[in-house]
Amino acid sequence: MTEWTILGAGALGCVMAGLLRQRGERVGFMLSARHRGHFHPSLDLITLGGRHELIQSRPRFPEQARQVECLLVFTKAYQVVDALKGLQELPTSTPIILFHNGLGVAEQVQELFPHNPLIAGVSSHGAMKEGDWLVRHTGKGDTWLGPMNQAANDWAHLVKPLAAALGHAEWRENIKLHQHRKLALNAVINPLTACHNIRNGQLLEPRFADVLEQLSEEVFQVMVNLGETESRDAFRRRLQQVIELTAVNYSSMHQDLAHGRSTENDYITGYILAHAGAQPVPVSSQLYREIKRRGG
Template sequence: MNIVIVGQGAIGSLLAARCHTQGLNYRVLGRTPTLQPIDWQPYQGEPFSFNPPAITPQTMRGDELLILPLKAYQILPALKLLKPYLKKQKLLLLHNGMGTQSEVEALLPGLPLALGITRMAALKQANRVTETGLGGTDLGWVNPPPKADCLAVEDLLDALLTPCQWHEDLKPLQWAKLAVNAVINPLTALHNIANGQLAQPEYQGQIQALNEEIAMLMRALNIQGVQDLAPRLTQVIDATAANYSSMHQDVTHGRKTEIDYINGYLINEAKRLGLSLPCHVSLYQAIKALQI
């Protein structure tokens, strides 16, 4: 089974480097048939350069594992373009936020689908891709393929994404990450600060209000882990103190953000239940205003 990595972003390039190093059968599906060469700097070890092998949608056979390490808002447009060429491929979505699952299931009903939450970290600057931290990946099937294909996919991903763990229900972990992202990402983007600066006293009132709204929504949805929201957030802020969030970087460089799939997702879920999240709505509107 060939791995097809969609895009040449930071994580896509990291995955290509891992495939190259491990000798896995893989191809990269880029915006154009001509791909960028990658100057790879692993977290540990010597740097090297390589040219990832390309694939076009027309030459896919139908039995590939497609990994989509894209921004959440890029998932649906990418799959709409690929839809005429998708037959029995297995899909893995790797992105921040939530909400793409229902979009993909509506577009491609019945196609095998898995979701992933990754803590892999990489920085891409032109052709230079630097692995900035080692982290694991949590995986879960939404629509598994037949058992033999399922085991083949899991074996491939166990090698490529090590350390990784498969879960019967990924939702609690998705919400745990969403809750962290819904505070750190927009606040650091709005105030133009590194993650660690959120530990300062001036931000604690806003952080507490945001956490309380997320906790209310999680209780209404019967999602586990409400008691862990505040300590987990503090832990991530401390552990990533020197980092700048992806949303901060998107705003800084004038790019579209994933706010619709982070705070926007929370707001929509609350509306569906007849609840309101005024602090998240205010933050959502502030980030949207920065994108205009």
């Protein structure tokens, strides 16, 4: 049985660890130097039903990289490359699965680890961090994996244990489609909620109707330019559904900006701007600049 090593003990990484452990899978957390010598506590997972469950996992440190059998990366997009640089002893046979928000990082990871199987992961599970080693699973979702290089094609079997733990996991050769669809949602919800300091559900208030429509149209058109075949109406329905399902949540960009942390602005809205071509994207541009101005 494979041990899943999780790099990035944020909300989603911790929830994934909890769900895997509940199915009897072996799980370890790759920890940074600041955790060395500290007591490694149990993870307190608040389930969808509101129960607290203590989840046991193994602490791992960079010098143990050779022992990593499968690496799931849940760090912020801007942290991925630096975090992986400390794992140069990772076996070339170890698959690396990237679950970060936004796009534009996989190419850099491929340069760092040219021989490792590189897999993209996309998940719509809801998760919220409520304290150190305390996370809440806020919603079930779909999970998709797909190859980013040739070596990854031998690892499609990983979806079977993931599906058992998460409720859904599928392998998709065209993983870029799922990446683009998740990015499109993030490019609407994240910057708007961050700039206006609101929960996701507040975007459906009448005062945001105009800007929500304009931004949605900008993002949709960029996605069409990138090969998206989803209709405008289908995208709008999907966006509304996600906003409603995550109504009480704060987006990750909102939380990063509110706590003075760097955001994934460059990998979400920045990706939209970089692929807009000649298409005008004034709302996206304004939101991008505003988040930069506030330190994100």
